[in-house]
Amino acid sequence: MAEGIGLASxxxxxxxxxxxxxxxxxxxVQNIRHHPDTVQDLQQxxxxxxxxxxxxxxxIGVTAEAEFSALNLPLKRxxxxxxxxxxxxxxxVSKSGSALENFRGWARLRYLGDDVDSFRRSLAGYKSIILIxxxxxxxxxxxxxxxxxxxxxxxxxxxxxxxxxxLQVIDDKLESIFQHTVSASDTDAAELLQIKExxxxxxxxxQICNQLSDHIDQIQVPPMRRNPSSPGSIDPGRVTSEGIQxxxxxxxxxxAILDKNMQELMERLVKKSKAAMSNEEEAxxxxxxxxxxxxxxxxxxxxxKADANLNENISVIDNFATGDDAVxxxxxxxxxxxxxxxxxxxxxxxxxxxxxxxxxxQQVSRDMSLVAFHNAVNGRSPMQDDLRQVSDEVVNxxxxxxxxxxxxxxxxxxxxxxxxxxxxxxxxxxxRQNPSAM
Numbered sequence: 001m002a003e004g005i006g007l008a009s010x011x012x013x014x015x016x017x018x019x020x021x022x023x024x025x026x027x028x029v030q031n032i033r034h035h036p037d038t039v040q041d042l043q044q045x046x047x048x049x050x051x052x053x054x055x056x057x058x059x060i061g062v063t064a065e066a067e068f069s070a071l072n073l074p075l076k077r078x079x080x081x082x083x084x085x086x087x088x089x090x091x092x093v094s095k096s097g098s099a100l101e102n103f104r105g106w107a108r109l110r111y112l113g114d115d116v117d118s119f120r121r122s123l124a125g126y127k128s129i130i131l132i133x134x135x136x137x138x139x140x141x142x143x144x145x146x147x148x149x150x151x152x153x154x155x156x157x158x159x160x161x162x163x164x165x166x167l168q169v170i171d172d173k174l175e176s177i178f179q180h181t182v183s184a185s186d187t188d189a190a191e192l193l194q195i196k197e198x199x200x201x202x203x204x205x206x207q208i209c210n211q212l213s214d215h216i217d218q219i220q221v222p223p224m225r226r227n228p229s230s231p232g233s234i235d236p237g238r239v240t241s242e243g244i245q246x247x248x249x250x251x252x253x254x255x256a257i258l259d260k261n262m263q264e265l266m267e268r269l270v271k272k273s274k275a276a277m278s279n280e281e282e283a284x285x286x287x288x289x290x291x292x293x294x295x296x297x298x299x300x301x302x303x304x305k306a307d308a309n310l311n312e313n314i315s316v317i318d319n320f321a322t323g324d325d326a327v328x329x330x331x332x333x334x335x336x337x338x339x340x341x342x343x344x345x346x347x348x349x350x351x352x353x354x355x356x357x358x359x360x361x362q363q364v365s366r367d368m369s370l371v372a373f374h375n376a377v378n379g380r381s382p383m384q385d386d387l388r389q390v391s392d393e394v395v396n397x398x399x400x401x402x403x404x405x406x407x408x409x410x411x412x413x414x415x416x417x418x419x420x421x422x423x424x425x426x427x428x429x430x431x432r433q434n435p436s437a438m
Contacts, residue, residue: 011065012057014072018079019053022046022123025086034104042120049078049123052130059134067137070302071130077295078126084288085111085119112288113173122292125166128159129299136306153310160303167296173289174269177282181273192272199265202258209255216248217311259297266293 026046029039060068088111093103111119135152178196270290277283 011068011072011075012060014075014079015053015057015060018075018082019050021079021082021086022049022053025082025089026050028086028089028100031100032103033101034106036106038115038117038120039106042116042123045120045123045127046082049127049130052127052134055134056130059137063137063141068133070298070305071133073298074126074129074295074302077291078123080291081111081119081122112285112292121162122166125159125162125296125299128155128162129302132156132159132306133302136309140309149310152306156303156307156310160300160307163296163300163303167293167300170289170293170296174266174286174293177286177289178269178273181276192269195265195268195272199262199269202262202265206255206258206262209251209258213248213251213255216244216251219244263294266290 026043029035029043029046032039035043056068056071089109090100092105092109093100096103096105098104106116109116114122132152132155135148135155139149139152175196178192267290270286273286274283277286
């Protein structure tokens with residue numbers, strides 16, 4: 001089943017192959033009655049893997065397959081591992097002499113020297129890589145909540161740590177095989193030792209490149225000026241940013257060369273070890289370990305690129321403003337994804353968020369400034385309307401207390417200058433009229 005699938009196959013073909021392999025393994029395990037905790041965990045992991053594959057299939061339906069080309073090797077290896085593990089299980093059942101449903105020899109089952117739980121952890125790694133790749137593409141084409149963004153970051157960190165541990169285990173196994181396949185008296189021993197030393201040196205150089213790249217990412221570059229102070233002036237921020245980017249590009253090229261060298265050294269080691277092996281089963285296991293080694297390195301690269309995309313193409317901003325009539329902008333003018341929130345304390349904040357061109361952003365800014373200018377010229381700001389509204393609300397609340405105690409009543413109109421009838425001399429003091437004289 002696995003032999004007919006190659007890396008040249010289409011991505012959907014590889015997804016289908018991996019899905020069918022995981023389902024077949026799940027059904028075989030399900031047919032066995034005795035399920036220790038580790039086997040139950042394996043079943044749950046297979047279900048989660050199938051869910052990730054469904055999500056990948058749906059995303060491919062609305063995205064170009066090229067977006068997921070890095071998944072070709074991990075998908076092929078994951079599907080092949082499920083198929084091989086199922087065959088190991090069936091072989092173990094056959095050797096036990098019991099029927100499939102009565103099998104109880106889980107503790108004796110080994111795949112590439114590892115137990116059931118180790119195999120489950122490797123499947124968990126493939127599942128995480130698929131979900132990371134899907135989320136990475138989704139982030140570049142749409143938006144997600146800040147909580148999902150934090151979950152994505154945590155998943156990348158966890159998957160990277162697990163993959164590095166897995167790669168170390170595979171390296172140790174390969175090293176053990178290399179030591180035992182070529183004896184010290186062998187004429188090729190010196191060459192084998194040289195290859196191993198070259199491989200170790202390459203690993204150290206790759207670590208240096210990664211450490212330097214991480215250090216560069218932490219450097220805070222001064223912001224670039226939008227308009228130069230004079231025609232011939234130099235923008236220090238721009239020059240520094242370009243220099244750092246050039247350094248990162250050269251590091252990436254160096255790392256790619258070292259990585260290719262590492263691949264070639266591994267192939268030479270495997271080839272020389274296979275030539276010294278007389279057992280075909282050992283040679284097959286060595287080939288599987290090599291495939292696992294390559295797949296683990298590819299998965300780590302996927303995590304690295306997803307993390308770089310998260311840091312370079314996505315901004316997380318919490319914009320907070322105080323005061324009345326505050327204007328808040330959360331806008332991307334270069335296509336960079338933004339995950340942010342506008343928060344303000346005050347009256348009538350104006351907020352704008354989204355993706356705009358420089359011209360549109362400048363126009364909106366001018367329009368908002370024009371509104372504020374007109375309010376100032378007319379001598380009446382929105383603040384006055386709000387204060388009047390607040391005053392009316394206070395009066396209404398005080399009237400409500402009177403109504404509760406005495407009833408609705410009648411409101412008397414007061415006059416600023418009451419009219420008083422007087423018969424006194426002009427300019428003299430007025431006198432009160434006698435009612436009897438009227």
